[in-house]
Amino acid sequence: MPPFLPPPNTILASTSLLTVVLVEPRIPQNTGNIARLCQCAGAELVLVGDLGFRMGDKYLKRAGMDYLEGLEIRHMADFEVLEQEKPGWMPYYLSTKAKQSYLEVEYAPKTLLVFGSEDRGLPEWVIADKPERSVRIPMVAGARSLNLSNAVAVVLYEAIRQMQGRAAS
DSSP, rough: OOOOOOOOOSSSOOOOSSEEEEEEEEOHHHHHHHHHHHHHTTOEEEESSHHHHHHOOOOHHHGGGGGGGGEEEEESOHHHHHHHHTTTTTTEOOOEEEEEEEEOOOOOSSEEEEETTTTBOHHHHHHHHHHHGGGOOOOOOTOOOHHHHHHHHHHHHHHHHHHHHHHOO
C-alpha cells in the first residue's frame, strides 16, 4: 500500500518568480489567454518586439477578461533590455526545434520562459546558440506545434510544480 500523501497545495504564492516572455506574439486572443494564465499563476508577462496587435485590442481584452486589470503586461523593444533588467535570471527557450524535453530541466525561481511568435517561433539561431537552455514539449510524429497559450500553460505549471516540490522538502 502506498504511503499517505497529503493533498497538493492548491493556493500559489502571490509571486512565483517566474516570467513568461512572448517574443513578437501575433494573435491577441493567445496573449489575452496567457495574461489570464499568468495572473492566476502569479507569473509576470513580458511582450518583446513588434506585436501583431495593439495593447487595447478588443480580442486581447475579451480573452483576458477582468484578469488584465490585476496584471501589469510589460512591452519591451528587444530581449536584451529584458536581460539587462533581470540579471541572474535563467532563460529557457521553448521551441519545436529543441532536442530536450521541458521535463528534463530543473526550473528555479528567477526563470524566464521564452516563447516565440505563433507563426515563426523563436529564431533558429537562438536554439543553435543555447541548446542547453532550449526545450520542447514532446508531441507525436507529424504534429507541428501546440497552440501558444496551451504551450505556455503546460510549461509554466511544470515549473511551478517543481518549485513547490523543492519548497516542500
